[in-house]
Amino acid sequence: MEYTRLGSTGVQASPLCLGTWRFGQESGGVVETGREEAHTLLDAFADAGGNFIDTANGYGGGDSERWIGEWLAERDREDFVIASKVYWSQESRFQENLSRKNVRAEIEGSLERLDTDYLDVYYIHRFDDETPVLETMRTLTNLVEEGRVHYLGASTMAAWKLTKALWKAEVDGLERFEITQPMFHAAYREDVSDYLDVCADQGLAVCPYSPLAGGFLTGKYERVGEGVDDVEAPDGSRGALDEMFSEWYVSERGWAVLDAVRAVAEEIDATPAQVALRWLVQQEAFTCVPIVGARTVAQLEDNLGALEIELSDAQYARIDDARTSA
Numbered sequence: 001m002e003y004t005r006l007g008s009t010g011v012q013a014s015p016l017c018l019g020t021w022r023f024g025q026e027s028g029g030v031v032e033t034g035r036e037e038a039h040t041l042l043d044a045f046a047d048a049g050g051n052f053i054d055t056a057n058g059y060g061g062g063d064s065e066r067w068i069g070e071w072l073a074e075r076d077r078e079d080f081v082i083a084s085k086v087y088w089s090q091e092s093r094f095q096e097n098l099s100r101k102n103v104r105a106e107i108e109g110s111l112e113r114l115d116t117d118y119l120d121v122y123y124i125h126r127f128d129d130e131t132p133v134l135e136t137m138r139t140l141t142n143l144v145e146e147g148r149v150h151y152l153g154a155s156t157m158a159a160w161k162l163t164k165a166l167w168k169a170e171v172d173g174l175e176r177f178e179i180t181q182p183m184f185h186a187a188y189r190e191d192v193s194d195y196l197d198v199c200a201d202q203g204l205a206v207c208p209y210s211p212l213a214g215g216f217l218t219g220k221y222e223r224v225g226e227g228v229d230d231v232e233a234p235d236g237s238r239g240a241l242d243e244m245f246s247e248w249y250v251s252e253r254g255w256a257v258l259d260a261v262r263a264v265a266e267e268i269d270a271t272p273a274q275v276a277l278r279w280l281v282q283q284e285a286f287t288c289v290p291i292v293g294a295r296t297v298a299q300l301e302d303n304l305g306a307l308e309i310e311l312s313d314a315q316y317a318r319i320d321d322a323r324t325s326a
């Protein structure tokens with residue numbers, strides 16, 4: 001697997017990142033990915049050459065970090081790029097907060113659960129409108145200076161808030177966000193182009209989360225009525241288990257894009273999942289490393305196949321057109 005340099009950093013990461021949000025996550029009374037399955041997925045990803053793993057302090061109530069930590073103990077830590085996040089609390093009584101107190105408490109919890117001395121990437125999971133951004137950036141900069149964190153990242157937020165944080169860091173000589181994590185996929189009903197323009201201009205890496213719209217772009221969901229969310233979901237899938245599925249991932253734009261993705265997939269003998277992921281990997285304005293959330297090894301292998309295909313300019317444009325005209 002050829003590695004990709006993450007934006008303006010020196011980090012060499014696999015061109016797909018493994019997401020671990022559903023490790024230990026209970027939906028509809030079912031634990032989506034248990035401990036053993038999590039370790040099997042991590043093994044399969046690493047054996048294929050993957051080295052970039054995404055988690056957060058709160059995934060699975062801390063089990064995601066714990067299970068990655070147990071797995072990492074059997075591997076060489078230096079071979080992996082481990083990213084985690086802070087905003088919602090596990091350790092502190094302040095629930096949604098990027099204050100010095102909260103960030104200091106949460107990094108200790110994450111490092112302990114992951115059983116590591118440092119994180120390669122530490123994202124703010126959301127923007128904190130209450131805490132002065134300077135306090136957050138100073139605290140995060142201290143973590144970099146202490147060697148607990150190598151690079152800072154920012155997840156989803158308004159473009160102007162990302163710009164404000166970047167500007168604050170620059171004028172105060174602090175570490176800035178180098179890696180971003182917006183929700184971004186071809187079928188996304190919302191327009192995140194302002195955010196992506198900031199990333200392109202500033203040379204920030206973009207690691208889209210939910211790159212398959214929670215599985216919608218794999219083509220396994222069918223429209224069964226006139227309503228946008230008249231969706232037939234396969235048994236046991238996220239769409240069948242998670243009541244937020246339609247609200248988060250299904251839209252008229254999504255159905256139009258899925259048609260285009262399916263048509264391109266058929267043309268190049270690939271799967272819709274591979275085409276949807278490739279559309280992200282081939283973004284030209286910025287380094288784009290999708291965070292895939294496979295639940296089985298077969299899904300992961302399917303998704304890794306995105307690295308073996310290529311979309312022509314015309315195929316790429318057809319998906320873009322479906323996106324912009326819906």
Ligand SMILES: NC(=O)c1ccc[n+]([C@@H]2O[C@H](COP(=O)([O-])OP(=O)(O)OC[C@H]3O[C@@H](n4cnc5c(N)ncnc54)[C@H](OP(=O)(O)O)[C@@H]3O)[C@@H](O)[C@H]2O)c1
Pocket residue numbers: 018019020021022054055125155156181208209210211212213214215216218220236237238239273291292293294295298299300302303
């Ligand atoms: N920063 C944030 O706020 C934020 C938010 C969300 C996620 N994330 C990160 O992004 C990662 C990925 O998010 P996501 O899980 O929503 O990603 P996704 O790739 O859009 O969806 C993954 C789900 O789609 C289904 N799937 C994946 N590949 C498939 C395939 N080849 N064939 C059939 N079904 C397939 C599986 O669900 P089923 O089998 O259950 O249908 C899987 O759990 C997370 O793990 C997390 O690390 C970050």
